[in-house]
Amino acid sequence: MSVYDSEELEKVVSSFELDGKVVSIERFGSGHINDSFRVVVNEGDKSYLLQRINHKIFPNVDGLMDNIDLVTTHLKSVLKNEVIDVDKHTLTIIPTKSGAKYQKDANGDYWRIFILLDGTKSYDIVETTKQAFAGGMAFGRFQKQLSTLDATQLVEILPNFHNIDFRLSNLRKAIEADRVGRLAEVGELLDYIFEREEKMRRILVMAQKGELPLRITHNDTKFNNVLLDQEDNVQCVIDLDTVMPGYVAYDFGDAIRTIINAAAEDEKDLNKVVLNIPLFQAYTEGYFSEAKDFLTEKEIESLWYGVLLLPYMQVVRFLTDYIDGDVYYKVHYTDHNxxxxxxxxxxxxxxEGAEAQLREILSQSVVTPS
Incomplete structure (x- = not known):
């Protein structure tokens, strides 16, 4: 995490149109990509969120901020008919004094400011069915609200992010190079991956046939990207850096991947990797309580393929990095990947073993009244 002195931060903040004089700037949150700071001013009850954009991960800063501006502007137009204070239910970009969406400093760093959504909370881990339902409702509502915005207006910020053909191509390149001599020990894993290759291409095939509409998707549907009010009701979806054109099954599958596994992502004892079916059902019911209003039949069909694809894609990505010598993901020991x-x-x-049960839950959740 970068270190900034108060003078540097104050100079950056002075470039933006804030309501009031800055009282304090303090580091905020525990994000791993962008550096974040809480900015308190002396007027009103409003605080601000200052962020340094990690332009190594997001080199197209203009495209990134244009995407967020398009999405939040559209959300506000939808929300004005649903809530009293739209600024509490989506992010609000604070412009610079010259009207720009971000400020570039003398060091080449890029900065932005949002209104800070005070009085909210989030959870890193889903522990209850109520929380899982809220998470499903939040992302289902987010997709529904954006379903009337043309996805082609947005830039693909992370090209091929959920493209399994691209991920498998990278794996094949890693196999061919075998830079650190690890290939011999992963033969069975590779057999498993390539045996399922065609099965895992079903979303791409459906899209290529024109069966799936291109939507605006979040692409990072972790539960801590949902803000709740103090009664655990959905208030806002945040972290919009990865919002771009995609297919709804990607968001659904990634959310399920992060909540259904009772174990950690790097649990060594595989006996602990078991499915939490009640959380799956609750998330699915919450999701369909909002998303069934706009999803097509083919999109509903594709959701199960997303449930299988997203953890499979992580298998491919982790193994690719292991064969390459651990150059992408941070590792804490030799065979971490x-x-x-x-x-x-x-x-x-x-x-795969619970397919019949999980698909039945999906089918029943579509028709269950919200």
């Missing part, structure tokens, strides 16, 4: 690979692979196997 291999452990992650095996954990996600066990999750895929568990999902």
């Amino acid at each position: 291999l452990v992650r690979t095996n954990t996600q692979l066990k999750l895929v196997k568990e999902l």
Whole structure:
């Protein structure tokens, strides 16, 4: 995490149109990508969120901020008919004094400011069915509200992010190079991956046939990207950096991947990798309580493929990095990426084993009144 002195931060903040004089600037949150700070001013009850955009991960800063501006502007137009204070239910970009969406400093760093949504809370881990339902409702509502905005207006900020053909191509390149001599020990894992290759391409095939509409998707549907009020009611979806064109099954599958596994993503004891079916059902019911208003039949069909694809894709990505010599993901011991690979692979196997039960829950949740 970068270190900034108060003078540097105050200079950055002075470039933006804030209501009031700055009283304090303090580090805020525990994000791993962008540096964040809480900015308190001396007027009103409003605080601000200052962020340094990690332009190594998001090099197209203009496209990134244009995407967020398009999405939040559209959300506000929808929300004005639903809530009293729209600024509490979506992010609000604070412009610079010159009207720009971000400020570039003398060091080449990029900064932005949002209104800070005070009085909210989030959870890193889903522990109850009520929380899971709220998470499903939040992302289902988010997709529904954006379903009337043309997805082609947005830039693909992370090209091929959920493209399994791209991920498998990277794996094949890693196999061919075998830079650190690890290929011999992962033969069975590779057999498993390539045996399921066609099965895991079903969303892409449906899209290529024109069966799936291109939507605006979040692409990072972790539960801590949902803000709740003090009664655990959904208030806002945050972290919009990865919002871009995609298919709804990707968001659904990634959310399920993060809540259904009772174990950690790098659990060594594979016996602990078991499915939490009640959380799956609660999330699904929450999701359909909002999303069934706009989803097509083919999109509903694709959701199950997303449930299988997203953990499978992580198997591919972790194993690719392991074969490459651990150059992408941070590792804490020699075979950390291999452990992650095996954990996600066990999750895929568990999902495959419970397919009939999980697909029945999906079918029933579509028709269950919200």
